[in-house]
Amino acid sequence: MRAERPSRLAQMSRRAAITGAALAAMALSACGGNKGGSAEGDMALGAADGAKVTVVEYASVTCGHCALWQQNTWPAFKAKYVDTNKVRYVFRELPTPPVDVATAGFLVARCAGDAKYFQVVHQLLATQQEMVTGSPRDWLLRTAQAAGMNEQQFADCVSDRDAVAALEKRIQQAQAQGVTGTPAFFVNEQEVITPGSSEGPSLADLSTAIDAELAK
Incomplete structure (x- = not known):
């Protein structure tokens, strides 16, 4: 991250330290896993809770x-x-390396509101x-601004200890x-x-599983 705006970056650095310490023992492989059901903090689209088929x-x-x-798959799915x-x-949110950046990204999504x-x-x-080619902070800030947040709201959002604690709880549940x-x-x-996919299941494999459940 760039050296200017030290106060803003210091806030993000403190948050990175907090999440880094809290999540170090939970570090996920960078990009397999085990449960569906419902959990606190779930964000959902499509059918209502209690639907015949839930895809997590x-x-x-x-x-x-x-x-x-x-x-490649989400639009058709x-x-x-x-x-x-x-x-x-x-x-469900599971921050992967760089964990502090992923955590901040999820905090911004939550701060933007359910809609x-x-x-x-x-x-x-x-x-x-x-994020890879530029400044992670600028990438996150641009996204926050596109969602209607100003820079101060962004800084407050990514330094919200309660929000980080809630995310850590969701990670522990997972x-x-x-x-x-x-x-x-x-x-x-x-x-x-x-098998062999580096980007999650194909639509064909998801459809096989989903359609079998819908047919029950």
Whole structure:
């Protein structure tokens, strides 16, 4: 990150230290896993809670494989199952390296509000290369501003200890369920994997699992 604006960057550095210390023992493989069901803090699209089929994705905004799944599979999956309310799609946050940046990204998504949560997450995944080639802070700030936040709101958001504690609790819940990396997908608590894939399950494999559950 750049040296200017030391106060803002110092805030992010303090937050990085906090999350780094709290999450060090939970570090996930950078980009497989184990449960569906419902959990506190779930963000969902599609059918209502209690739907016949629930698809859970564990992902990170800094995971390159997650970004590829969103780019290559999400549009067709969304059109086939989410927009038609055939499934309840649940997204769960699992920060991967750089953990402090992923954590800040998820904090921004939460601060943007429920109505803009997925907009922020999807924008971060779609523009992930900007984190790699430029300043992670600038990448996060641009995303926050696109969601209607100003720079002070962004700084306050990524230094919110209560929000970090809530995220840490969600990570602990995921690890207690056996999830070890991202992306990981579960259809009614059964993991779906496409052998050899580096970007999560294919639409064909997800469809096989989902359609079998819908047919029951």
